[in-house]
Amino acid sequence: MPEPAAGGPIPRPVPAASGALPAVFRRTVDPAVTGAALVVQEIMTPLEAAWERVHREAARLRPVHLRTLFADDPARFERLSFAFEDLSIDLSKEKLDAAALDALLALARAANVEGRREAMFAGAPVNRTEGRAALHMALRGGAAAPPGDDVEGALADVLAFAEGVRASSVTDVVNIGIGGSDLGPAMATRALSPDHDGPRGHFVSNVDGAHLADTLRRLDPATTLVIIASKTFTTLETMTNARSARAWLGDHAADNLAAVSTDLAACAAFGVPAERVFGFWDWVGGRYSLWGAIGLSLAIAIGASRFRAFLAGAAAMDRHFRDAALEENLPVLLALAGISRRNAMGWPTVALIPYDQRLERFPAYVQQLEMESNGKSVTQDGAPAACATAPVVWGEPGTNAQHSFFQLLHQGTDVIPVDFIAAARPRGADAEHHRLLLANCLAQGAALAFGRPQTEADRSAPHLAFPGDRPSTTILHRELDPFALGRLIALYEHKTVTMGAIWNINSFDQFGVEFGKELAQRLAPVMRGEDGTAAGLHQSTAGLVARIRVLDR
Ligand code: F6P
Numbered sequence: 247m248p249e250p251a252a253g254g255p256i257p258r259p260v261p262a263a264s265g266a267l268p269a270v271f272r273r274t275v276d277p278a279v280t281g282a283a284l285v286v287q288e289i290m291t292p293l294e295a296a297w298e299r300v301h302r303e304a305a306r307l308r309p310v311h312l313r314t315l316f317a318d319d320p321a322r323f324e325r326l327s328f329a330f331e332d333l334s335i336d337l338s339k340e341k342l343d344a345a346a347l348d349a350l351l352a353l354a355r356a357a358n359v360e361g362r363r364e365a366m367f368a369g370a371p372v373n374r375t376e377g378r379a380a381l382h383m384a385l386r387g388g389a390a391a392p393p394g395d396d397v398e399g400a401l402a403d404v405l406a407f408a409e410g411v412r413a414s415s416v417t418d419v420v421n422i423g424i425g426g427s428d429l430g431p432a433m434a435t436r437a438l439s440p441d442h443d444g445p446r447g448h449f450v451s452n453v454d455g456a457h458l459a460d461t462l463r464r465l466d467p468a469t470t471l472v473i474i475a476s477k478t479f480t481t482l483e484t485m486t487n488a489r490s491a492r493a494w495l496g497d498h499a500a501d502n503l504a505a506v507s508t509d510l511a512a513c514a515a516f517g518v519p520a521e522r523v524f525g526f527w528d529w530v531g532g533r534y535s536l537w538g539a540i541g542l543s544l545a546i547a548i549g550a551s552r553f554r555a556f557l558a559g560a561a562a563m564d565r566h567f568r569d570a571a572l573e574e575n576l577p578v579l580l581a582l583a584g585i586s587r588r589n590a591m592g593w594p595t596v597a598l599i600p601y602d603q604r605l606e607r608f609p610a611y612v613q614q615l616e617m618e619s620n621g622k623s624v625t626q627d628g629a630p631a632a633c634a635t636a637p638v639v640w641g642e643p644g645t646n647a648q649h650s651f652f653q654l655l656h657q658g659t660d661v662i663p664v665d666f667i668a669a670a671r672p673r674g675a676d677a678e679h680h681r682l683l684l685a686n687c688l689a690q691g692a693a694l695a696f697g698r699p700q701t702e703a704d705r706s707a708p709h710l711a712f713p714g715d716r717p718s719t720t721i722l723h724r725e726l727d728p729f730a731l732g733r734l735i736a737l738y739e740h741k742t743v744t745m746g747a748i749w750n751i752n753s754f755d756q757f758g759v760e761f762g763k764e765l766a767q768r769l770a771p772v773m774r775g776e777d778g779t780a781a782g783l784h785q786s787t788a789g790l791v792a793r794i795r796v797l798d799r
Contacts, residue, residue: 293353300349301590303349304591307341307346308591311714311715313715323336323338326338326343326347328574328576333721333730334723335579337719339695339720347579353585353748354581357750359572359747367389369384375752376528382537384397385401385537400524404539404545406550408444409550412445416445417470418447418448418466420449420462421449421450421473421542422484426536427477428451430536430544431449431541431543434536434556435447437607438556438726438731441549441728442547447543451484458487462494467498471546472502473504474506476505477530479509479516480509506524508526524539526538537560541556555728558729559728559730560733561736562729563576577743577744583719584745589634591661592634593637593661594634595639596639596640597647597663599641599643599647600666601645601666601667602726609641615742618756618758619742620635620742620751622752622758623635631750635749635751644683644687648690657709657711664718666691666719669730695718697715697716698711698714773791773794
């Protein structure tokens with residue numbers, strides 16, 4: 247398959263700014279013609295024309311320093327800041343202006359973002375490769391569920407069980423799951439620690455036995471509830487950990503095991519009594535599943551009413567995403583800034599820096615959300631993607647990140663756009679600490695964007711120079727309570743889906759992780775030393791197997 251282009255989607259000559267060709271025409275050069283290039287005019291599709299406009303705006307803005315963009319427009323902050331309720335996104339420090347944003351909005355329309363959004367909310371099989379809907383919004387009241395699927399009844403069962411556990415003698419809850427069956431509840435339980443008044447929560451995901459051993463070491467099987475969370479109930483890591491945890495529970499397994507899955511028969515076969523099995527539906531993707539039964543460990547930690555507030559926050563964002571015009575639609579605007587960064591400017595990574603210690607797992611959560619959803623090289627129709635798709639998403643909380651990798655963000659050779667996330671108010675934490683936290687957050691955004699004017703010292707010692715012109719988006723809300731967290735997660739979900747729609751890729755499958763899983767299954771008997779299983783291994787794998795055997799002797 248041909249490599250997709252590194253930057254923008256249409257690696258072809260762009261008409262000069264003077265407008266030598268109308269926007270609906272493109273120029274192609276016939277490679278067969280040497281010497282004087284043959285210029286052919288052909289009609290562009292509206293989508294191609296929209297992409298070309300985006301690239302033209304980016305080419306205009308690329309050499310203009312952010313300092314100049316602000317100097318030229320005293321209303322730039324108001325013009326490029328957008329709000330929904332107390333949540334705002336400030337795009338003024340992105341390499342955008344009104345004309346560039348306009349071009350991006352036209353691209354969203356040409357890519358039929360509105361139609362695709364409606365199809366998703368209506369329950370159409372937008373996950374085409376698997377023939378499924380993507381209706382995670384229905385788990386939180388943000389969309390209608392398919393007829394016959396009793397979402398409210400299922401949620402009531404989960405929350406009643408959660409309240410029962412909270413009222414019982416259970417002291418610890420261990421959620422065993424991986425990927426979407428781990429990152430969501432683990433991230434949200436950490437984020438909502440001021441609301442955590444239920445039993446202690448633990449999350450075991452890695453098949454590395456150290457993860458389970460280190461978690462169970464201090465726990466008592468008599469007072470520990472183990473939840474096996476797996477959409478498929480087949481995932482190697484989860485099922486291996488589940489079997490070991492069941493053995494550790496011993497006689498208590500009959501009372502202290504629960505399961506969450508779409509495969510109720512597999513849960514029963516594993517020995518989990520039906521009254522402690524909580525189902526969901528194949529129209530919920532793993533990385534979008536936190537809102538239903540996969541959120542059981544979170545519901546036990548914070549209780550039913552706060553869990554419902556968490557869902558309400560996400561549903562508020564669903565309504566905003568579905569109803570607001572693209573011009574004021576926060577997930578769409580965030581996605582368009584992402585398209586500008588990735589395709590128009592050609593920046594391959596994004597740093598996600600919450601100035602909120604309790605969001606320390608949020609970058610990992612968004613990493614799965616964006617990279618598993620949009621890390622694709624083929625379109626919905628199976629054709630090679632015409633442009634770069636998901637960027638690498640990574641990050642750590644500020645201020646810690648300032649003292650580890652921010653050096654590279656400020657003075658490294660790559661431009662790495664940053665998403666800053668901060669709350670105006672602390673929750674259960676010192677107000678002066680919070681003021682310093684926010685001061686740091688704002689200082690970093692300003693230093694990245696504007697740099698420092700060169701002094702005489704900088705001129706003679708270039709390593710002191712702060713060039714600036716490095717973009718960031720600042721996402722602000724009042725405080726990180728359950729409602730705000732639900733809304734923030736849904737903001738990133740819909741941003742991800744919008745980017746996938748513009749790239750015309752399926753944001754709901756994940757075939758890229760299947761092959762590695764298959765190979766691991768084949769290598770498991772090799773690692774056990776079972777006879778004949780090592781035959782036919784690739785020489786590098788065989789060499790490493792031999793070395794492991796020597797080291798393990
Ligand atoms: O890593 C791939 C993946 O399929 C994720 O999409 C999913 O969240 C995770 O594995 C866990 O899957 P399951 O919930 O079926 O155990």
